Amino acid sequence: MPEGHTIHRLAQDCAERFLGSPVRVSSPQGKFADGAALLDGAEMTAAEAHGKHLFLGFRDGDWVHVHLGLFGKVAFGAVPPPPPTDTVRLRLAGPSAFMDLRGPTACALITPGEKRAIHDRLGPDPLREDADPGLAWHRISRSRTTVAALLMDQKVVAGVGNVYRAEVLFRHGVDPYLPGRELARGQWDAIWADLVELMREGVRHNRIDTVRPEHTPEAMGRAPRVDDHGGEVYVYRRHGQACHVCGEAVRTAELAARNLFWCPGCQPTNAPGV
């Protein structure tokens, strides 16, 4: 379930459980065995996120870089931990809690320089205080690429994934196939502000909810419905179903190897072949 909000929540959850304590580090599956051996027993000194990247700091300058990819999952529990299953890439155990990481794309020991390089290739993150949305606008406003593809490009905006991109475009009535250079500055400012709000809410509740109060099932007199991903949304994975606002059938199409969802009534497009 990894978009940026998941990773920021993960950083918070790790900080709460492990910060300032010596941590037992192991890799039952073996793929992080060397890193785990080096860190075992060290104190965790930092836990932070940038986009979908998680950084756990130990001592001075040892960082564990974690990226969940599409399949990665984290589970927390109380100590003592049960015997690990053979897919646990990384297990952390502190004074009162443990954490198991499975199926990540990345779990590696990195240097401060390598960490800096990762930050440098990521765009502004709506969940970080240091984010400058102007940097994203700089790229978007001179690009022929569709705004749907730009929102998913981590060099442009860090942390937005397939759910937030579909939902935020819907909420602003923006054609997903609109070239970035044709987006108005005011539209971008509103989209950014909305991402900040939606994603903060996502961290708080650890799920993605994007439906405005006036369009909730209760307000619209329809049956409550929550997507498999755990939240209430307008268009994500709702293809073929009626739009909560205008009633038209939500559409889907493949864009850059991912499924895009939009409402043809609320987000009319002139894109050829669509």
Place this chain on the structure above:
DNA sequence: GGCCCATGTTCAT
């Protein structure tokens, strides 16, 4: 048991 799918990214062609 097998097959498909998923909130992601990188590397080769």
Place this chain on the structure above:
DNA sequence: TGAACCTGGGCCT
């Protein structure tokens, strides 16, 4: 543009 990588759930036989 396609393949590869990482895992688990749902649905099929």
